[in-house]
Amino acid sequence: MTPNWSPYWNEKHETLQKDQLRALQTIKLRRLVEHAWHCSPFHRRLYERAGVTPDQLRGFDDIRRLPFMTREDWLGNQAEKPLFGDLITRPASEAIRYHLTSGTSGKQPLRVLDGRKDWSWIADMWCYGFWGFGIRPADTVFFAFSYGSFIGFWGAHYCCEKLGCLVLASGNMTTEQRIKQIVELGATVVCATPTYALRMGQTAEKLGIDLRRDGKVQKVIVSGEPAGSIPAVKKMIEDMWGGKCGDTAGMTEIGTIMIFECDHQPGGPHIIEDHFIEEVLDPETGAPVPYGERGERVVTSFGRGFIPLIRYRTRDLVCKVPHSRCRCGRTGDIYDGGILGRVDDMKLIRGTNVYPRAVESIVREFKEVEEFQIVITREASVQDEITVKVELKPDQQHIWPQLSVRLGKDLADAHEGLRFNVLLAAVGELPRFELKAKRLQDLRPAN
Amino acid sequence: MTESAKDLLGKPLTADEKELLGLYQQLKAMSQKQQLPPCALMNLKQAMVLLWNACNDLGLLGEEPGCD
Numbered sequence: 001m002t003p004n005w006s007p008y009w010n011e012k013h014e015t016l017q018k019d020q021l022r023a024l025q026t027i028k029l030r031r032l033v034e035h036a037w038h039c040s041p042f043h044r045r046l047y048e049r050a051g052v053t054p055d056q057l058r059g060f061d062d063i064r065r066l067p068f069m070t071r072e073d074w075l076g077n078q079a080e081k082p083l084f085g086d087l088i089t090r091p092a093s094e095a096i097r098y099h100l101t102s103g104t105s106g107k108q109p110l111r112v113l114d115g116r117k118d119w120s121w122i123a124d125m126w127c128y129g130f131w132g133f134g135i136r137p138a139d140t141v142f143f144a145f146s147y148g149s150f151i152g153f154w155g156a157h158y159c160c161e162k163l164g165c166l167v168l169a170s171g172n173m174t175t176e177q178r179i180k181q182i183v184e185l186g187a188t189v190v191c192a193t194p195t196y197a198l199r200m201g202q203t204a205e206k207l208g209i210d211l212r213r214d215g216k217v218q219k220v221i222v223s224g225e226p227a228g229s230i231p232a233v234k235k236m237i238e239d240m241w242g243g244k245c246g247d248t249a250g251m252t253e254i255g256t257i258m259i260f261e262c263d264h265q266p267g268g269p270h271i272i273e274d275h276f277i278e279e280v281l282d283p284e285t286g287a288p289v290p291y292g293e294r295g296e297r298v299v300t301s302f303g304r305g306f307i308p309l310i311r312y313r314t315r316d317l318v319c320k321v322p323h324s325r326c327r328c329g330r331t332g333d334i335y336d337g338g339i340l341g342r343v344d345d346m347k348l349i350r351g352t353n354v355y356p357r358a359v360e361s362i363v364r365e366f367k368e369v370e371e372f373q374i375v376i377t378r379e380a381s382v383q384d385e386i387t388v389k390v391e392l393k394p395d396q397q398h399i400w401p402q403l404s405v406r407l408g409k410d411l412a413d414a415h416e417g418l419r420f421n422v423l424l425a426a427v428g429e430l431p432r433f434e435l436k437a438k439r440l441q442d443l444r445p446a447n
Numbered sequence: 448m449t450e451s452a453k454d455l456l457g458k459p460l461t462a463d464e465k466e467l468l469g470l471y472q473q474l475k476a477m478s479q480k481q482q483l484p485p486c487a488l489m490n491l492k493q494a495m496v497l498l499w500n501a502c503n504d505l506g507l508l509g510e511e512p513g514c515d
């Protein structure tokens with residue numbers, strides 16, 4: 001008999017009234033800052049410079065007294081005091097895990113350490129998300145993930161062990177091997193980046209495997225890229241796999257996810273507000289922006305003890321809307337459309353703002369497209385050009401004349417009439433990705 | 448039980464919450480006993496951390512995550 005499970009991982013706090021939630025966050029914030037003040041020389045200096053002490057944090061809005069922490073601060077601290085800097089609160093010898101940021105941005109990666117409690121908490125945050133999307137102990141969960149130094153789905157793996165699911169770790173398998181195992185073992189849940197979920201679906205087609213018919217996948221959990229909340233991408237994944245696609249988002253600096261889509265799918269993921277404070281601020285002024293307006297995510301995490309993360313500037317672009325958008329009963333607010341991109345992703349092309357995520361959302365409306373790439377160049381040292389290279393599915397080449405016209409028009413219509421060059425790439429020409437995709441090439445000389 | 452029988456928001460603990468917190472406190476105390484054989488001590492620490500997680504989620508204690 002199937003137990004009558006609660007729909008919530010932690011009903012007590014996930015459904016807390018907003019004023020109570022704010023009170024809880026305030027208590028946790030003060031304790032966190034006290035911990036950082038006493039145990040992390042980096043944070044002590046940061047707060048002393050800003051003239052703020054833990055006892056000044058009396059109400060929720062006092063968080064604004066605290067200075068921001070940036071990636072540059074973190075990297076600078078680790079460079080100055082290798083390997084881990086003095087922002088860690090305990091000796092490195094007490095850690096049980098070491099991870100790095102993914103390095104897809106081409107920047108120097110951040111090094112992170114975690115203790116036992118941190119690591120257990122990391123898995124627990126994934127539990128909020130997996131449970132909320134309907135994953136239960138009877139599920140068989142396949143992780144299309146390489147299990148390296150990038151933190152990726154590590155925490156999700158342990159979450160599923162905690163839930164009592166059968167966990168399939170695919171490690172260094174090829175894409176073909178992964179697909180075969182998903183089918184053979186009847187995986188009911190698949191976890192991957194959105195890009196790789198699509199790639200597995202495309203590869204299955206080439207292998208003559210119909211995942212909808214031959215597989216048992218009911219849910220695809222995606223993470224790691226903004227595309228997980230693009231409706232056209234979700235639809236493609238759902239059409240390929242025959243299951244619902246749920247988005248989550250996290251970051252190595254946190255070690256886990258801070259938002260997840262519940263099974264009501266209200267158009268964006270809920271914030272896990274009993275474990276995080278997620279502020280949305282104007283990236284230029286640092287002032288809070290109201291519900292419904294885009295701004296930069298600034299995160300405070302209550303869970304990681306080894307490396308306190310307090311008012312960390314993520315550079316992620318989001319648009320927060322009230323929890324009442326969703327009928328699931330959770331009181332954690334929602335990021336409408338998930339992570340919308342990066343503050344520094346925005347490209348200025350002949351006076352028009354272009355975000356890669358917006359381009360992807362248009363390209364993915366065309367189901368004949370297998371892969372794409374955005375290339376920005378500067379012609380004759382003056383004129384910027386933006387080109388979208390498109391690789392069609394091998395049996396859809398004939399559609400190019402019509403598709404190229406429509407795609408060019410749709411891109412222009414969404415960008416104040418900006419002209420996009422649209423080029424057909426040969427089958428197999430464009431790069432494929434397993435983790436985070438890197439589809440934008442800005443070849444303009446640095447100013 | 449050493450802590451007051453209220454959660455972080457000042458609400459009285461339920462009977463189950465009291466039991467959970469009590470178990471955590473027992474495990475925490477016992478996991479300090481360095482003389483235990485490794486097979487006992489290390490598994491105790493793991494169990495203690497999982498109980499900490501449950502108590503932390505439910506707001507039963509205000510320990511910073513760093514101390515284990």
